[in-house]
Amino acid sequence: MENSLVKNQNEQSKTVMLFILAMSLSGLENLVAEILPELKVGPLEIGISSFIFIPIVLCILFDNFWVALAAPIGEIVFADLLLGEFGGLGEFEEVIILTMGLFLAGKMVKDIKDRKQLMWAALIGFGFQEFAGTLIDIGKVWVGVEALEAVPGLPESIVIIEGVDFLIEFIVTGIIFGLIPTLYFIPKFYGKIEPLLGIKPRVFDNSKSAIPPALIFGAVISAILGTVISFMAEMGITIIEWEGEFLDKFGDNFIWVPIAVAALVVVSIFIFGRNKSAVSKEI
Template sequence: MMSIQSTYQLTQSQKMMVFILSMSLYGLSNMFTELIPSVQLGVIELSVEYFAFIPLTLCILFHPFYAAIGASLGEIIFGELMLGQFGGIGEVEKFITFSLGMFIAGILVRNPLNRRQVTFAVFAGLLVHHLLGTIVDIGKVWVGVEEFEAVSGLAESIVIVEGVALLNDLLFSGILFALLPTLYLVPRLYGKIEPLLGMKPRNNKVQYSLGQIVTPKLVVTSVVLAAVAILSEFLSETDWAFGEWEPEFLETFGEWFIWVPIASAAIVTLIVLGVMRSKSKNNSKEFGNLG
């Protein structure tokens, strides 16, 4: 049976470039979501949680694993550590669920020009990410490591609240800030951005079934990672929590400090794009000399 990974190969330096590009771009986007106000409707909060189209597009066009891990790390570095909001072991749950969701979305797309595949992959990735987070939030209340009662005396009301939040994440943020931009960017960038970065586009002519993607190994790995994510989040609400780091930069230096991580992420992005562009030009010259 054909290996799916064999359909798209990158060098180690290219993988690293994809990783850093995803980390800086998504980290930069997370800074701007911090500046967008949320709307509170009772116990339900409508907000722009993230610009998921950035990691989704990178996972579909480039390498799903390195793009997904890079985006998650970018959120932690630029969106939390540099703002003094690192939650310690509790960040493991967010890192795993987001990376897993983006990775699954990336590998589900066999042909980036197929809008149906892209749509299915986007919603599948978002569902994995948000559903795991919803299960964790509900479980923390039911187990008792966190107190929350939307309806006085009725802990089960968390199911309704989290269910509505899940629908908001999928139908509001999911469509506006994930699906629509991804559907627009992927077919327009496919085959055009890769050569500029010194890479070949993914082969969209090779056919393989969904069963070859969702293998028993992937299912088992996903279940194990989900269990680790749930356990880490549960521990973060107990006396076993560790690794929290909250120096309160914003309170110390003022709201202007948010522009420090924004500038840092932007600089890293420009450096990576410059290096990729330089390598692309060098490759073009080499091919020209050979001709």
């Protein structure tokens, strides 16, 4: 009974450690992406929205729901709150949809050596959120345009613009900074990063089994829920909104404060994990 309790506490401790690590790494990659310049071509912006391969790699290596949830939470904490911004209810659209996409990515990989599985996991990990977000944006604009009885043809042009934007985002963020790094880093990191955290590597069953229907159902529900929340926010229904506007008060260099905090948390987690692993071996 005592051994079972100790084991439970150890598992909870590792889950919390993984959550904080994934949260700080996701916040860090979003902040770094934010300071990189964007190329504007008319109404379109070509840039890196995030280094999405980081949360995708973590979700595949650890296959943990809390790791998937940590990615959007990390963006809110480090890239929004610490910069003096919180968008209220609308923030939770991305939390729900991105979490589901990343969780799907982790569940899809059954064989670490199967590059096809890794490829689909990386594409769906990013594509689910991006595609759902694009449809939601089109829906919001379409409903607004219909209500205003706007110029004929305007809804169609919005669909084209959103479609082109989705394609650019999918190529730049989803493939160049998602798929390609994922295929490279998964074999490099598997079995090497886990011991640094005092965690055993994930055991893959090397099966070709399909995604469980319950998971597909969950993905559909999360997309519907994200849509409802987004429309509620658009209608002005919201929770706490906060704008500290730290960048306006302290200048653009203030962004280095959350970057430093996130990096410090990442280093601290690895030190803590390694020390805990060393103590466990001694015992």
